[in-house]
Amino acid sequence: MSRFEAFALPPGFEPPDVSDRGRGTDRNPGVGAAEDGGGMLVVRFDEAGASMLLDRLYQSGELLARRGVRELATILGQVGARFLDPRDELRREAEARLPAEAGLGSAMARRVIEGMARDWSEERLHRLLEEEFEDPEVLDGLRTSRTGRHIAATGGHMAFHLGAGNVPGVGTTSLLRSLLVKCPLVLKPGRGDVTLSVLFARGLAEVDTAVAGSLAVIYWPRESPDALARQLLTRADRVVAYGGSRVVAELRSQLPATTPLVAYHHRVSMGAVSREALMNASEARRIADAAARAVTLFEGHGCVSPRMIWIEKGGAIAPEEWAAMLAECLAALHVDWPPASPTPADAAETRLMREAAEMRIAAAGVGKLIGDPGLSWTVLLEPGEPRLEVSPGRTVHLHPLESLEELPLRLKPLSSVLQTLALEAPEPRKRALAQALQRSGITRVTTFASQPWPPSWWLHDGSGPLRSLVRWIEVEP
């Protein structure tokens, strides 16, 4: 594979002379390129180069502010739509690079691109604005609210968005949010999410150089931050971070007290299947199929990926039977969406998890472990006091429950890290259960079928995705 530039700089900001490794050129002092371990070209900045780039982005904010928010949504949506067209050049390059970059099989990579890009279309971005703001034009200037207040919303001068991990598309969704609230940004995508965000920035530059001038996508290995990484911490007036607790805590400690940080730390999602949903085999199988897809998509790496499923006893289909159905569906998906080979560490972790589980099952005399010999997928059903465990890849832990009404109590220990619950129950029980979970930490209740794909306007970890990026101004009479 050819060397891929792991960066997209504002149009007109001369790209570094890649033959002049790490030293920069006459026109761009202090900007250079080097190759990271994965064969990508990584741009490196010294103090002067970083300062030039950030000045440039800062200034671009003036131009961005003059564009109407509706117009922005349209322009951005045009670029996003390219990823939905299998013949488009950007889409093809994304498809070619994603499997290796994100550790996904090709079929899964295509499914992930389509699922993520659906939310980058014009229609969805306009809907996002409408869902987030009663009057989206508050982003263009002062507006009079329904109750007669004079208010406007602003997204700040310059943001730093920091991605971690290899769920593809997270960075692109993040940069779209920032541009929609008219805030120029530097996005550092996660190591497994470089391609889509760089390609999006390139596509944007083809459509509108002025808007593209407000965006820099730059990947650098976490272990070797450069001057840009340091300057961003002091100059960005909005920071958005996706990462584990350690990454978020470290970032928090490095930021000035006045810089707002929106942190999407790692979370755990789950499923719950009611006894009513297990009353007949065809419905139970339909749910098992949807659950298997949710488990499999993103190879368990997504914060929306269900890692454990609670099954209520008392249905016509016993938890053991449903576990077997789920296993069959996972086996089928292993054919449709073959996984990339697991890393040695993931394979080892799965092996140890299985061996330990088998010992517990043997000792307790109950429980079931079903998995393929290649360690690609595992269903583990253990009755008794639930062990709250997560395991890598396509592994799901099933916990039988006497009643789903126990859930609020069961979930209490995890409240700070919960996110999505796929709740398969008929109304009105679903609503009642969701109501009981209101204070549990769960921020999204959905179905297995929808679980992997929250809409762009979802309350991401409990907050509006655009509203959490803006600051309001009110002019009182």
Next chain:
Amino acid sequence: MNVLELEEERSELASALLAAMGEGADRIWSDDRFNALALRVLCYQARANPAYGALLRHRGIDPSRLTDWECAPWVPTRAFRELPLACTAPSPPEAIFRTSGTSMGGQTRGEHRVRDLSLYRASLLPTARRFLRPELDAPPASGPAAARREAGTIPGAHRAEPALRVLALTPSPSDLPDSSLVFMLGTLAEAWDDGGGGFFARPDWSLDIDALRKAIGQAQEEGQPVLIAGTAFAYVHWLDMVRSSWLPPLPWGSRALETGGYKGRSREVPRHELHREIASTHGIAPDHIVNEYGMTELLSQFYEPASWQGEPAEGESTGHLGPPWIRTRILAPVSLQSVRPGEVGLLAHFDLANLDSVSAVLTEDLGVQVQEGFRVLGRITGSEPRGCSLAMEDLLAARRQGL
């Protein structure tokens, strides 16, 4: 088989093992010898250890029909956190060693219930002697070493052993009775120390710098060779504390044992650098600094012997070696079969000294075969998750907050 018969079988096995260990850790055992003992141990554990017996039944394995110890089911170390893995015994265990709990965020600590500490002693002493004091088994020589050997011999030791003062950078066995490492160092001190050594960490593992400094000065004055022994993080703390000051070099014949990971307790230093720093700070010959690899779940240990003939090239490892009563396999995670030479796999050890718990132990360490031994590449757990989904470690941290 009734309880009495089981006890009789156990007693015969323990005697056989103690006798075999008494022959020394440098003996070479034939495959047949190891296999015969291992199969007997397996059969005993299948009957005496309820959890292991259940696993064998679950898999439909009749241990009495096994002909090869490698066909025994492996028990992952994490099972020591989840199940009682001791064989039934007529009396309470003599010790309960606990893991530090670092590998899974400290949720629960693994327990190794040790019925009979004499097996642990019988395993660790000859092994330590082989790798820490190889000159004792070398042909007699004349000169200062031989002269020193005459003085301060330990009564009842395997052979006339000159004293080696033990300065341990750990808490004392009375402060930390549930640490298998501390017990091991305590045993070495009982066997080798001349009465001048001690334990120089407080129960929270912080070092008593002044006392250690004083002990080193005293050993130097007396010309008494010492064994400094501690975890990698303790060495880093110690070396950081004394870097700016001068320490008298330790007497000729002194040596250092370094073990364990960092467990987040100090900055991490590559091993060869740490050994170089230990060598330069204490005036210990680089080939007298030895890494030990052990774990709470095993009563036998491995050592990476320095060549004792010269410093190995940087980064080059001679591999970890153990006594003949433990055998190691490097297993492919998918098949649980031995990997081809040079391939990375999970380290699995069959330790006969684990008579009273389980012998077939599958670790969480990845390793690779090196010469006669193996090199440890590191733990599989604790790596950063690669998505936005929660890692087990974060989940455990959240549970601690939420409970």
